[in-house]
Amino acid sequence: MSDENFKKYLKEALKIWDERIREYEKERNLSANVTEKFKLKQRIEDCLKEINRIEAQINSLEEKQPFQENNNLKILFRKELTNNDKKIKKTQWQYLESRPQSWRKQLYIKETRIRASVIYSDMKVNQETPEETADNWDLPLAAIEEIIEYCENNQELLKQEAREEGNYLEERGISLEPKTTNG
Numbered sequence: 001m002s003d004e005n006f007k008k009y010l011k012e013a014l015k016i017w018d019e020r021i022r023e024y025e026k027e028r029n030l031s032a033n034v035t036e037k038f039k040l041k042q043r044i045e046d047c048l049k050e051i052n053r054i055e056a057q058i059n060s061l062e063e064k065q066p067f068q069e070n071n072n073l074k075i076l077f078r079k080e081l082t083n084n085d086k087k088i089k090k091t092q093w094q095y096l097e098s099r100p101q102s103w104r105k106q107l108y109i110k111e112t113r114i115r116a117s118v119i120y121s122d123m124k125v126n127q128e129t130p131e132e133t134a135d136n137w138d139l140p141l142a143a144i145e146e147i148i149e150y151c152e153n154n155q156e157l158l159k160q161e162a163r164e165e166g167n168y169l170e171e172r173g174i175s176l177e178p179k180t181t182n183g
Contacts (some may be wrong), residue, residue, distance in 0.1 A: 004062050010058050014051060016101055021047045046113075096150055097142035104161055107150055109143065117158045119144070120151035 022046055026041040096107040096116055107116050114133060123133040123144070130144045137144075166176055 007058055007061050010054050013101060014054055017047050017051045017054070021051075040142075049070060077115075084140075093150070095140070095146050106154065106157055106161060109139070109147075116147045116150050119147050123148075 024040045024044045024047070028037050028044070031037050031040065073156075093107065095110055097110045098105070099108055102108075104115065108114060109119070110114065118136055119133065122128075122137075123130070128136065130141060130148065133139075134141045134144045169176060
């Protein structure tokens with residue numbers, strides 16, 4: 001994808017985030033529930049952060065400099081992947097959802113920006129039980145079990161997307177290897 005096309009895509013993403021803010025503000029104005037108003041305020045703040053991040057990415061493209069966010073890059077480009085969509089066997093998930101606006105095909109935890117693979121990887125790396133993971137992520141055990149099922153049945157998709165992101169970063173001269181310091 002060329003930088004110009006990527007920039008257009010980012011501008012479309014900005015419109016989507018703006019629409020979300022308007023929707024959350026409407027809901028917040030109509031809600032009488034204090035807890036719900038607080039949650040909506042948090043969602044609005046998250047949207048504003050995402051808008052700022054996307055705007056910074058657009059500016060970096062215009063300046064032809066790699067975009068970095070606390071050494072944790074989040075990529076927002078849409079790229080067609082090979083037939084990995086067919087790997088997703090289960091179509092009804094209680095705790096997972098797709099993100100049509102994302103280039104990623106993998107599923108996310110509903111109403112969050114957290115990919116199922118992030119929680120699954122965290123559980124594996126930290127050698128946690130599903131119960132410990134549910135407690136650490138403040139999710140129901142059933143959600144963790146669903147994440148495990150999804151990730152174990154879609155390893156090729158998850159690996160493909162990791163390769164795609166790595167290739168995208170490499171093309172822009174961004175190293176994924178940790179920097180070593182002498183000391």
